[in-house]
Amino acid sequence: MIIEETIKQWHQLLEAKDPSQLKNLLADDVVFHSPVLHTPQKGKALTTMYLSAAFYVLTNSGFKYIREVLQDNQAVLEFEAVVDDIVVNGVDMIECDENGKITDFKVLVRPLKGLQMLQTKMFELLSKK
């Protein structure tokens, strides 16, 4: 299953807390789908920006993956984190091409309170740039 090696590298990147490794893992024409916004964010630069910001907000908040469902070139990783005492439960839906590069990255978050908190944090962080 082609996605397995991609997900292995994804986990290594998260463990190393090193978003700079994203450049090796993302396809040039990768599309990022935000849990908050409808409009897809296209390309490596925008996707790297969003994922790096999410790293920053979530990885110091007890972020952990709690379920993985893999098939062919598709992976769904369910995560949980607690930010400012608010539970954030979400999924990363990841699609890769035949070379294992990530071509599509979609994030969904529940419950509503968790999503609103994430929106506030991400907005604060991205506004500073």
Add this chain to the structure above:
Amino acid sequence: MIIEETIKQWHQLLEAKDPSQLKNLLADDVVFHSPVLHTPQKGKALTTMYLSAAFYVLTNSGFKYIREVLQDNQAVLEFEAVVDDIVVNGVDMIECDENGKITDFKVLVRPLKGLQMLQTKMFELLSKK
């Protein structure tokens, strides 16, 4: 893969627009995780109520599944619908026991606007009961 038959029956139930079939598909101790609320909703009665209401809101809105990822006893079904001109994109995460009965049903929805719209519609519908 045990989940395949369960998902086949789930699709038949949706095509027939017949939520009464849920009684055969859900385990007695099934847990439903709402996209809006943090607290898990426990048992067949509550899960049937939420899923039936979601059927009502979504199935007349061009609801369709656009991606399926299955592994072992886990399924992730991604859907899309358009309600009052607002796009609702979400996933159903379904877990079954060794008999193929659904023991865990989690729904996540994006974008924020779609989730808020769904919250309003579900609240209106469930308040009438």
